[in-house]
Each structure stands twice: as C-alpha cells, then as structure tokens.
Amino acid sequence: CITMADKQRIEELSAAVRYHRELYYNHSAPEISDADFDKLWDELKLLDPNNSVLHEVGPEPLPGTEKVEHMFPMRSLDKGTTDEDITHFVTQSTFGGKRYLAQPKLDGSALSLEYVAGNLHRAATRGSGEKGEDVTLNAKLIANIPLRLNVAADCHVRGEVVMPLATFEQKYRDVSPNPRNLCSGALRQKHGDGKADAADLVFCAYDVKFVNESPTANHDSELLAWLQKAGIEPAPWTIFESDSPQKAMIKYTREWSSKRSDFEFEIDGIVFKLDNLQQRENLGMTAHHPRWALAWKFPPEEATSVLLSVDWQTGRTGNVTPVARIAPQSVGGVTVENTTLHNPGEVARLGVKIGDKILIVRRGDVIPKIEHSLGKAKQEDLADRFHADGTQFQHELPEECEITIPQICPSCDSSLVVEGAFLKCYNMLCEARTSRSILYWCRALEMDGVGEKLVEQLLEADMISSISGLYGLTSQGLTRLERMGEKSAQNVLSELARTKQMPLGKFIHALGLPGIGPELASLFASHVKTLEGMFDWLSRAHAELGDDAYGPVLDESGKPHKSNIAIRGLCEHDGIGEKVAIQVRDGLELRRVLIHELSSHLVLDEEPTTVSSGKFDGMTFCITGTLTQPRKVIQLMVKAAGGKVVGSISAKLDVLIAGENAGTKLTKAESLGLTVWDEASLNQALKTSAQPRESDDALEDSPTKQSQRSLLDF
Numbered sequence: 001c002i003t004m005a006d007k008q009r010i011e012e013l014s015a016a017v018r019y020h021r022e023l024y025y026n027h028s029a030p031e032i033s034d035a036d037f038d039k040l041w042d043e044l045k046l047l048d049p050n051n052s053v054l055h056e057v058g059p060e061p062l063p064g065t066e067k068v069e070h071m072f073p074m075r076s077l078d079k080g081t082t083d084e085d086i087t088h089f090v091t092q093s094t095f096g097g098k099r100y101l102a103q104p105k106l107d108g109s110a111l112s113l114e115y116v117a118g119n120l121h122r123a124a125t126r127g128s129g130e131k132g133e134d135v136t137l138n139a140k141l142i143a144n145i146p147l148r149l150n151v152a153a154d155c156h157v158r159g160e161v162v163m164p165l166a167t168f169e170q171k172y173r174d175v176s177p178n179p180r181n182l183c184s185g186a187l188r189q190k191h192g193d194g195k196a197d198a199a200d201l202v203f204c205a206y207d208v209k210f211v212n213e214s215p216t217a218n219h220d221s222e223l224l225a226w227l228q229k230a231g232i233e234p235a236p237w238t239i240f241e242s243d244s245p246q247k248a249m250i251k252y253t254r255e256w257s258s259k260r261s262d263f264e265f266e267i268d269g270i271v272f273k274l275d276n277l278q279q280r281e282n283l284g285m286t287a288h289h290p291r292w293a294l295a296w297k298f299p300p301e302e303a304t305s306v307l308l309s310v311d312w313q314t315g316r317t318g319n320v321t322p323v324a325r326i327a328p329q330s331v332g333g334v335t336v337e338n339t340t341l342h343n344p345g346e347v348a349r350l351g352v353k354i355g356d357k358i359l360i361v362r363r364g365d366v367i368p369k370i371e372h373s374l375g376k377a378k379q380e381d382l383a384d385r386f387h388a389d390g391t392q393f394q395h396e397l398p399e400e401c402e403i404t405i406p407q408i409c410p411s412c413d414s415s416l417v418v419e420g421a422f423l424k425c426y427n428m429l430c431e432a433r434t435s436r437s438i439l440y441w442c443r444a445l446e447m448d449g450v451g452e453k454l455v456e457q458l459l460e461a462d463m464i465s466s467i468s469g470l471y472g473l474t475s476q477g478l479t480r481l482e483r484m485g486e487k488s489a490q491n492v493l494s495e496l497a498r499t500k501q502m503p504l505g506k507f508i509h510a511l512g513l514p515g516i517g518p519e520l521a522s523l524f525a526s527h528v529k530t531l532e533g534m535f536d537w538l539s540r541a542h543a544e545l546g547d548d549a550y551g552p553v554l555d556e557s558g559k560p561h562k563s564n565i566a567i568r569g570l571c572e573h574d575g576i577g578e579k580v581a582i583q584v585r586d587g588l589e590l591r592r593v594l595i596h597e598l599s600s601h602l603v604l605d606e607e608p609t610t611v612s613s614g615k616f617d618g619m620t621f622c623i624t625g626t627l628t629q630p631r632k633v634i635q636l637m638v639k640a641a642g643g644k645v646v647g648s649i650s651a652k653l654d655v656l657i658a659g660e661n662a663g664t665k666l667t668k669a670e671s672l673g674l675t676v677w678d679e680a681s682l683n684q685a686l687k688t689s690a691q692p693r694e695s696d697d698a699l700e701d702s703p704t705k706q707s708q709r710s711l712l713d714f
Contacts, residue, residue: 005419006580008420009422010051010579010583011583012319012343012422014044014051014052014515016040017041027079032340033368033369035297035369041463048515048579049577050579050580051579052516058193064133067127067131067132067133067446068122068127068132068133068134069130069131070127070131070156071156071209071403072112073129074112074129075285075290076129076289076666077271077289077290077293078093078289078293079294079297086249086250087298089272089294090245093291093294094274094503095630095633097507099241100239100249100272100274100275101221101237101238101239101240101274102237102239103235104235104263104270105267105268105270105295106202106235106265106267106268107178107179107265107266108179108266109125109161109184110125110126110155110158110160111609112132113145113156113159115149115153115155116157117152117153117155118148118150118152118153119149119152119438120139120140120145123138135187135188138188139198139203141197141198142198142203144202144203144232146232149228149231150230155209155210155211156208156209158205158206159203159205159232160203160205160214161183161201161202162183162202162265163179163183163196163202165202170286171200172196174390175196176195177265178198179266179474179596182194186198186200186201187201197583202265203232204233204235205234205235206224206235206271208223208227209254220277221237221239222273234346239275240252246615268297269298269451270295271294271296272294274292282633282640284637291379300361301331301368302362303362303465304359304374304381305368306326307326307355307358307377308326308327308354308395309324309325310323310324310347310403310404311323313432314411314433315432316431316574318425318426318433319343319423320409320425321341322340322341322343322344322403324340324370325337325338325342325372326338328388329360329385331360334362336360337387338387339370343422344405344421344422344423345421347403352370352372352403353376353400353401353403354399355376355377355397355401357375357377357381358370358371358372358373358374359373359374363380376400382395399684405423406423409425409427409430409432410432412427412431414427434453434466435452436465437512438455438467438470439455441467441510441512442470444509445502445510445600446497447495447499449492449495450492450495451565454481458473459481463477468594468601470496470596471598471601473492473493473496500601502605503525503604503606503607504524504606504607505522505524505607507519508525511595513583513587515587516584520580520584522575522607523576524570527569527570527573529606530604530606531604534588537566537570538588538589539582540565540566541566541570542564542585543565548579549566550565551565551660556650561580563578567581567582570584615641615685615686616638616643617642619642619644620643621638621645621654621656622646622648623657624656624659624662625658625662625663625665625666626659627657627659634657634679637682638657647675649665649668649669650695653672654675655674655675655676656669656675656677656684657679658678
C-alpha cells in the first residue's frame with residue numbers, strides 16, 4: 001500500500017524530472033548533472049514504474065519557433081555507468097546477443113535531417129522527441145551537411161551537432177563554459193544573434209530511417225556504411241562479435257576513458273547497440289527507450305570549492321528548494337557557481353555548513369553536485385578563482401554557520417510545512433506557484449509571445465491572479481504595460497483566442513498536474529470523454545467503502561477490492577496503476593475551482609480516438625508451456641506489437657500462446673473456447689504484421705523501417 005510519504009515523494013520526483021528536462025532541452029541551462037537527473041529518474045521508477053513522466057522524452061519545444069512533427073520519434077536511451085551495466089545489457093537486456101556496435105557518445109545537440117529525393121528538405125531539433133523546432137536555415141550553414149545526397153532517397157538522418165574542441169578553445173572559451181550549449185544556441189538562433197556561428201559546427205550521424213524503400217541490410221553497421229556512400233559521415237563505430245562480447249566492450253570503455261581528452265569532440269561516454277536489425281525489432285522498446293541500446297557514461301570528475309551561502313526558492317508545485325552559492329570552480333570545462341542541494345533532507349544528510357570547503361563531483365556532463373564537506377575552509381581556498389566570463393573572483397570567507405531551514409515561504413510569506421525530507425508551500429495563491437503554473441499553461445499550449453517576462457508583468461500589475469485571468473485580458477490593458485505596443489498586444493490576444501478551443505486531453509495536460517504528462521492526459525480524457533464526464537468521474541473517485549458509488553466490494557475471486565470502481569476503471573488502461581489514478585484524482589480536485597473558471601472561457605472538445613498502430617493493440621495474451629525461445633523474449637515480442645501479457649486465464653483473454661507441456665492453463669482456455677496459438681502461429685502473426693500496407697502507419701511495423709525503434713539521444 002502506498003504511504004502518504006511515498007505519494008508526496010512521487011509528486012516531488014515527477015515535478016523535478018519534468019522541470020530539469022525543460023531546462024536541459026529547451027533552455028540549454030541545466031541546473032543538475034546527468035547523474036543527479038538519473039538518480040531522480042531511477043527513484044521515481046522504483047516508487048512508481050507506471051508514472052507518465054517516465055514515458056515522456058522531453059518537454060514540448062519553446063514557443064516562437066516553427067514546430068516539426070517527427071515522422072520517426074527521437075527516443076531516449078537506457079543508461080549505465082559500470083562494467084556490471086554492460087554485462088547486464090548483453091546477457092539480460094538483449095538476451096545474450098553476439099554482435100554489437102559501439103560509437104562515442106557525442107556531447108552536442110541532436111538533429112534530424114529530412115531528405116526528399118536526395119535533397120535536404122528540413123532540419124529539426126529533437127525537442128520533445130515527438131516534435132522539434134525547424135532549424136533548416138542554420139543547419140545549411142554546417143559545412144558537412146550535404147544539401148543533396150549522392151542517392152535520390154527519401155530518408156531521415158539523425159545525429160549529433162558538435163563543435164571541435166580546437167575551435168571552441170580558439171574562438172569561444174570566453175563566451176561559454178562548454179561547447180554543447182553553443183551548439184544548441186547556434187542551431188536555434190533566429191537572426192544570427194547566437195553566441196556561436198553555425199558554420200563552426202560539425203554533424204556526426206548515427207542513424208537513418210527510410211520513408212519508402214530502404215536498402216537491403218541485416219545490420220545497423222551496413223546502414224552506417226550506406227550513409228558514407230550517400231555523402232554523410234557517421235560518428236566512428238566499432239563492431240564487437242563473439243560469444244561473450246561484453247569482455248571486449250568493457251575493455252573498450254577503458255580505452256576511451258584514457259583517450260577521451262584527446263578526441264576532437266567533447267564526449268561523455270560510449271553508446272552500445274545490438275547490430276542485428278531483426279533482433280532489435282523482436283526486442284522492441286519500452287515507453288521511454290529501446291531495449292537494444294545502452295548509453296554508458298564515463299566515471300565522475302572531482303574538484304573542491306567553498307560554500308558561500310544558500311538561497312531558498314519556491315517551485316511551481318510548492319516545493320521549496322535550497323540553492324547553494326559556491327566559489328567558482330571549473331570541473332570538466334564547466335564553471336560552477338550555483339548548484340542545488342535538492343531539499344532539507346539532503347542538507348541534513350550532507351551535514352555541510354556555510355563556510356565549509358566542499359567536494360564537488362561531476363557525474364555526467366553538466367552541473368556538478370556537492371558530495372560532502374571537507375571541513376572549515378580557509379581564505380586561501382578562495383584564491384585564484386575566476387567567473388565563467390573570465391573576470392577575477394573576489395569574496396571574503398564567510399563565517400562558518402549552519403544552513404538555516406526557512407519557516408516562511410520566500411515568495412508569499414506563508415508558513416511552510418515539513419513533509420519528511422521536503423519543505424512545502426501549500427498556498428495555492430503563492431506568487432511563485434502561480435507564475436510557474438501560468439507559464440506552464442502557456443508553454444503546453446505553445447503560445448508564441450507569452451513568456452516569463454510578460455507573465456511576471458501581468459502578475460505585478462494585478463491584471464491576472466490565475467490562468468483563467470489570461471482570457472479576460474484586453475488590448476487596452478495590455479498596451480499599458482511597459483514595452484507593449486498595439487501590435488504586440490494583438491499578437492498576445494490572438495494566441496489566447498487560438499487556445500479557446502482544444503481537446504480535453506490537451507486541457508488536462510496544460511493544467512500541470514504533478515506526474516501527468518501529455519500521453520496520460522490524453523488517455524484519461526479518452527476515458528472520461530467530456531468535461532462533465534470528468535467531474536462525474538472525480539466525484540465517484542472519492543467514494544469510500546460503504547458508499548453507493550464505491551461499486552462491488554469483492555472481485556471475481558472473492559477478494560476485497562483495494563479501491564472504488566472509478567479508480568479501478570481507470571486502472572484498466574495499460575500503463576495506469578492505482579498510484580497514478582489517485583494522482584489524477586487529487587490533482588484535479590485541487591484545481592476544481594480553476595477548472596470551473598476556465599470552462600466559462602473555453603470550448604473543450606471530446607478527445608479524438610487514438611488510431612492503433614500495432615498488430616496486437618487492444619489484445620491480451622497469456623503464455624504457458626515450454627517454448628523454443630525464453631518466455632521473456634516472447635513477452636517482449638507481444639508487447640512490441642502492442643499486446644498486453646497477463647499471467648492468468650479468464651474469459652477476457654484473447655490468445656493463449658502454448659508450448660509443450662502446457663498443462664492446466666491450456667485445459668482452461670479450451671474449456672472457455674479461447675484462441676490458442678503455438679509458437680509458429682505467433683511468428684506468422686508477427687510476420688504478417690510486418691508486411692507493408694497502404695497507410696503510413698505501416699512503417700511502424702516493418703523490421704526494416706522501425707519508426708518507433710529510433711535511437712536519437714546520445
């Protein structure tokens with residue numbers, strides 16, 4: 001049973017994961033290291049494996065740019081840092097594969113190049129993984145991106161845009177702490193006003209997907225060779241093929257760790273991929289990453305600094321977090337002056353004091369974290385330090401003292417509540433919470449021209465106090481704001497008018513419920529159909545044992561249900577568990593007044609029906625008996641085609657996959673008149689699903705096209 005502390009922690013973690021993804025992908029301004037992000041991710045996955053945040057790739061692209069829907073989604077990768085992770089990847093995740101491909105994990109900005117009949121049609125950033133930004137004009141300035149391929153192919157080439165370290169040192173060392181931020185900025189600049197010239201960048205490919213006909217290939221390495229012939233240079237690759245390839249792969253990481261600093265581009269690890277394309281298709285992918293790839297990252301780097309002070313900030317969900325101000329220290333090319341301490345629990349665990357000398361560790365590639373205290377600092381510990389812009393750092397050593405945990409919200413002066421290791425502001429009218437909620441709404445609905453500065457102006461002028469206030473704005477009121485002319489005011493009003501009608505799922509997502517991303521919001525909207533249906537579900541979802549709305553008390557086997565029928569009904573959808581259903585209920589209840597206010601301004605359409613793309617979508621399978629392949633492989637094959645695997649036989653089951661010595665499950669299935677397949681029937685059904693069809697959706701099922709099996713996040 002989930003405890004209140006677990007519920008609170010899940011809410012904190014899901015909000016933190018979404019917040020830090022937004023900073024990383026859309027602002028090129030991460031606040032925590034990759035390793036710290038991974039820790040948040042892993043803890044959330046442990047507490048709530050079905051949390052919708054785990055099924056998202058990144059935030060929606062920022063407004064103000066042309067959006068591009070990726071035909072082949074750009075997915076994330078599973079991560080590893082140890083030898084054991086590599087061994088597990090080979091022997092467990094990929095079930096003892098024999099042939100693997102390795103490439104350096106380039107530290108730049110992901111880019112997708114769309115070629116039509118061999119001509120460069122469009123270049124787009126990774127964005128949310130489903131949708132990115134059109135950066136074609138800037139991409140054409142990159143010298144090694146051909147405007148025309150040597151082959152008249154319709155394809156999407158994906159890779160990483162990087163900056164040679166030599167170029168960075170010669171031209172940009174004083175401009176940015178690392179090349180990666182420059183790559184992202186150079187691609188997304190609108191009028192050549194970025195900090196770096198796109199002509200100083202290099203594109204390294206690592207993946208190609210074909211729209212129509214694809215070349216005959218059994219291995220991914222053959223497609224990389226095809227790219228070379230077509231005129232695009234992939235990132236260098238190495239093949240490992242043996243009965244125990246993990247041994248050579250582990251040795252390979254040692255070699256790269258020693259020569260990392262000599263490589264021409266900044267890298268933060270090695271990506272290993274199963275090379276056989278058909279085996280990849282069989283393995284499929286989770287909602288977040290392909291099962292056939294692993295991003296292995298280099299060990300951490302360390303340095304020392306001094307803790308100067310701690311500020312406290314209130315976030316959108318009411319979390320009050322400590323931000324450490326430290327003496328500037330360069331770690332792996334990044335000059336760090338601010339870093340998060342996460343929460344009061346982490347402050348207590350570290351035992352660090354203001355005025356302490358501290359060890360900071362860079363695990364991953366961005367902002368290091370405080371590892372532990374090294375005792376009281378001395379004035380000389382502050383000597384010979386420089387800010388990121390190259391200016392001399394000057395500061396007196398503060399007196400050593402404990403970090404004070406605030407009792408009052410730094411934004412609204414409300415009393416704070418301690419919940420376990422966390423500090424919360426529960427004032428729904430808190431200015432920090434309000435501004436971030438409004439900003440989240442605007443970004444989720446992709447409103448151009450409605451950004452952080454305007455939201456702050458509107459709040460300071462008392463023109464709005466919540467999201468619903470946006471829809472009462474007038475041209476006369478807006479033009480009274482500083483630097484807001486008639487044309488700009490009309491643009492803002494046009495964007496607001498554009499969002500007055502939307503599907504219910506988009507509306508629910510934009511409300512910013514903790515842990516509820518666009519996919520889950522859409523699924524929930526499909527379940528309740530309308531706004532009235534949502535309020536009806538919300539009322540029934542609060543039913544307790546003994547209430548008429550609770551529904552049946554016992555299940556088919558005579559065991560008591562753990563929750564009411566409304567919660568149970570939502571949990572019937574694949575990917576939604578009781579924890580997530582309760583998160584939806586509680587998040588909507590807290591926003592009930594706001595939802596009523598917004599409903600008077602908006603038209604909310606019924607959620608459109610999702611078109612199935614997998615052969616087994618909506619089908620439930622059970623597996624029994626001895627099969628020629630491991631049962632886990634059979635399960636993954638079914639799930640990759642959209643099916644759901646259960647452990648017991650019931651009248652609701654669609655297919656029983658039976659091997660030798662099937663036993664009682666086969667007997668029960670036959671007595672119920674259920675469909676029974678042997679392994680050959682399953683393989684035939686999967687083979688049929690992979691045949692080309694007239695619709696574009698068929699691309700997702702073809703082993704040679706693998707539209708949902710893309711590899712774009714290394």
